[in-house]
Amino acid sequence: DGGITQSPKYLFRKEGQNVTLSCEQNLNHDAMYWYRQDPGQGLRLIYYSQIVNDFQKGDIAEGYSVSREKKESFPLTVTSAQKNPTAFYLCASTKTGGPGNTIYFGEGSWLTVV
Amino acid sequence: GDSVTQMEGPVTLSEEAFLTINCTYTATGYPSLFWYVQYPGEGLQLLLKATKADDKGSNKGFEATYRKETTSFHLEKGSVQVSDSAVYFCAPPSGGSYIPTFGRGTSLIVHP
Numbered sequence: 001d002g003g004i005t006q007s008p009k010y011l012f013r014k015e016g017q018n019v020t021l022s023c024e025q026n027l028n029h030d031a032m033y034w035y036r037q038d039p040g041q042g043l044r045l046i047y048y049s050q051i052v053n054d055f056q057k058g059d060i061a062e063g064y065s066v067s068r069e070k071k072e073s074f075p076l077t078v079t080s081a082q083k084n085p086t087a088f089y090l091c092a093s094t095k096t097g098g099p100g101n102t103i104y105f106g107e108g109s110w111l112t113v114v
Numbered sequence: 115g116d117s118v119t120q121m122e123g124p125v126t127l128s129e130e131a132f133l134t135i136n137c138t139y140t141a142t143g144y145p146s147l148f149w150y151v152q153y154p155g156e157g158l159q160l161l162l163k164a165t166k167a168d169d170k171g172s173n174k175g176f177e178a179t180y181r182k183e184t185t186s187f188h189l190e191k192g193s194v195q196v197s198d199s200a201v202y203f204c205a206p207p208s209g210g211s212y213i214p215t216f217g218r219g220t221s222l223i224v225h226p
Contacts, residue, residue, distance in 0.1 A: 006157075033214065042203075042218035043158075058213075090157050094214065101207055102148065103214050105157035 002027045006091050006106035012114045013078065013085060021076045021109045023091035029104070032074035033092040036060060037108075043090060049074055050096055078111060086113050118147075120204050124221035127194055135189040135220045137204035147187045149178055150203045152219065158203060161189075199224045 004025045013019045025032065031050045035043040045058030049068040063082025068074055074093075078085045091106040119138040127133060139147050149171075150158040162171035164178035164187050171178040176191045189202060201219040206212065 004157075035216075040218075040221075043216040045213065045215065048213060092158075092214065102160050102163075103150070103158075103205070105150075105159065108155070108157045 004091055004093055004104055004106035006089075006109050008109060009107065010110045010112075012112050014114060016080045018077055018079050019111065021078070021089055021091075021111070023074045023076065023106060025072055025074075025091075025093045025104070027093060027104060028071070029093035030071070030096045031094050032068070033094075033103075034058075034064075034066065034074070034076045035090045035092065037088045037090060046076065046089075084113075085111055087111060118204060118206060118215075118217065120217050121220055123201075123219070124223050126223045126225065128225050129196055130193045131224075133189070133191040133194045133198075133222065135202055135204075135222070137187045137189070138185060139187055139204070139206065140185060146207055147178070147180070148205050148207055149176070149187075149189050150205060150216075152201045152203065154200070158216075161202070163207075194222070194224045196224045196226055198222060 007022045033048045034046040036046055037043050044060050046064050047055055047058050047066040049055035052071050055066050055068050063079055065077045089109045092103050094103045095101045121136045148163050149161040151161045152158045162173040162178050164171045164180050179188050201221045203216045203219040205216055
């Protein structure tokens with residue numbers, strides 16, 4: 001079955017450490033997105049990519065980095081510069097071009113700073 | 115540009131009660147809206163899509179309707195269950211240069 005796979009589901013980060021969240025999709029979608037969700041809050045856009053080897057900052061990109069070397073992969077690195085990284089992270093993808101496209105989400109990754 | 119306003123939650127209901135969640139959408143293009151649901155600890159998943167004034171989407175007992183006179187979309191269910199407790203998001207369809215954005219959603223809590 002096609003879908004989006006995020007890993008790990010749960011991750012603990014020590015102070016000053018970089019961690020990378022994986023996101024893989026086999027839907028052949030061009031566009032991929034990373035969102036952050038804090039408890040009781042909506043989704044805030046971190047980074048997005050609409051084509052391989054290109055990505056754009058979202059609303060809260062500071063302290064995060066991404067790469068898009070392959071169409072199916074869009075990993076997110078939470079750097080030590082992100083002062084409050086504890087949150088639920090969601091990866092999503094969609095087709096580009098034309099209206100009416102569904103957005104597909106992964107199951108999410110919980111990141112906790114210890 | 116397009117703008118979406120979703121009703122604030124939480125919405126607290128007893129089992130078998132009627133549910134309505136509203137979403138006002140001012141669209142510059144063709145009006146359609148997607149409803150997504152997020153169960154606790156999970157990602158969002160598509161629940162259904164509403165398009166046109168007379169075209170209802172339906173899934174899992176939920177219906178999505180569009181009221182042209184108020185440019186508002188409504189997610190409805192005649193009899194909610196405890197298992198419907200989740201957060202519901204409305205969002206315009208993606209495509210072209212549109213970047214999907216989501217608000218806080220509307221939290222639904224259903225008591226036995």
